[in-house]
Amino acid sequence: MPTTPILVTRSSMPPFEEYAAEIAPLWESHWLTNMGEKHRRLEADLREFLGVDNIALFVNGHSALECVLEAMGLRGKVITTPYSFASTTHAIVRKGLTPVFADIRPDDYTLDPERVEELVDDETCAIMPVHVYGNLCDVEAIGDIARRHGLKVIYDAAHAFAVERNGVSAASFGDASMFSFHATKVFNTIEGGAVCFADPSLKDLLDQWKNFGITGTESVEYVGGNAKMNEFCAAMGICNLRHVREEIARRRVVAERYWERLGELPGARLSLPQPGVTPNYAYLPVVFEEDEFGATRDEVYDALMARDIHPRKYFYPLISDYACYAGRFDSSATPVARHVADRVLTLPMYADLALEDVDLICDVVAGCRG
Numbered sequence: 001m002p003t004t005p006i007l008v009t010r011s012s013m014p015p016f017e018e019y020a021a022e023i024a025p026l027w028e029s030h031w032l033t034n035m036g037e038k039h040r041r042l043e044a045d046l047r048e049f050l051g052v053d054n055i056a057l058f059v060n061g062h063s064a065l066e067c068v069l070e071a072m073g074l075r076g077k078v079i080t081t082p083y084s085f086a087s088t089t090h091a092i093v094r095k096g097l098t099p100v101f102a103d104i105r106p107d108d109y110t111l112d113p114e115r116v117e118e119l120v121d122d123e124t125c126a127i128m129p130v131h132v133y134g135n136l137c138d139v140e141a142i143g144d145i146a147r148r149h150g151l152k153v154i155y156d157a158a159h160a161f162a163v164e165r166n167g168v169s170a171a172s173f174g175d176a177s178m179f180s181f182h183a184t185k186v187f188n189t190i191e192g193g194a195v196c197f198a199d200p201s202l203k204d205l206l207d208q209w210k211n212f213g214i215t216g217t218e219s220v221e222y223v224g225g226n227a228k229m230n231e232f233c234a235a236m237g238i239c240n241l242r243h244v245r246e247e248i249a250r251r252r253v254v255a256e257r258y259w260e261r262l263g264e265l266p267g268a269r270l271s272l273p274q275p276g277v278t279p280n281y282a283y284l285p286v287v288f289e290e291d292e293f294g295a296t297r298d299e300v301y302d303a304l305m306a307r308d309i310h311p312r313k314y315f316y317p318l319i320s321d322y323a324c325y326a327g328r329f330d331s332s333a334t335p336v337a338r339h340v341a342d343r344v345l346t347l348p349m350y351a352d353l354a355l356e357d358v359d360l361i362c363d364v365v366a367g368c369r370g
């Protein structure tokens, strides 16, 4: 019997004793937040793991994104994708910048560089692409557009932890990359996030922006916010990082079972690893082309829910169709994104999802075919 309900994800946690040992020293130091020892340790561990020189930790990925926009002092338009989580566009809007939506590529759902280039004008200051589901963007083409037009590139790499291409870490592309360490991500600190960046002079700025703009014991130079990661979250990260390679290896077994089973179904489009890319198996998106598949995405969703299996329509609706942005954007301007958003379902995916449960899910999906 499958263990029901089967949710779309399940947060990874270290053995309890390992976490208890990691936080025990906090009862001696009484230093609970404000860049304490665990915070410094996790920054160092992540620099090594991600293969980067510069990193700043945050209370969550969204605040990290807002802080980097603020620290870079950007003004004007930011070209981005409507096929993402709310955070990407919300960060742009909340920092007083104007989002401009470019369409995505039909094969990996990342920003289409050609569509980006068409939208660049005198007011454009940056590009904010998303490595959707851990699929890497065309970083060369995007970097080339940015260089020619003098734009910053800030990647939303929330899905791309531990992803590499030809041995190069996803954290090293563009001017900056934001990672989310939310409980549902491949690597979590309960809530948390980070920015990796190219220009070392951003380090002090980011650390100050996340701590009220305080620059010294008697000086406050910016109207910063509070976005610091606390010691308990950092300790969770230190523990989870020790197990993340093994986690990813176990996710791979699950993903490969899905691909083997679903690969036989015409009209069920999978997101297979890109050439040269070491994936993290963060999500299991399937795009149901109803003409070929014989059922719509919503029919598959309903059939799974009826069996107490909880997939997600991720990402649906497009950000440009959100109620909070009503009247501001026209999602028919990004037809590929709209096509995918109307047909995508992300299936349950986590390291300890039993293969029998994967088989059951695939049986239910296959049973939807007309």
Ligand SMILES: *Cc1c(COP(=O)(O)O)cnc(C)c1O
Pocket: 060, 061, 062, 063, 084, 085, 087, 088, 130, 156, 158, 159, 179, 180, 181, 182, 191, 192, 193
């Ligand atoms: C999770 C996520 C974020 C936000 O990260 P939080 O840590 O939850 O604030 C941003 N963008 C994308 C694409 C995400 O999936």
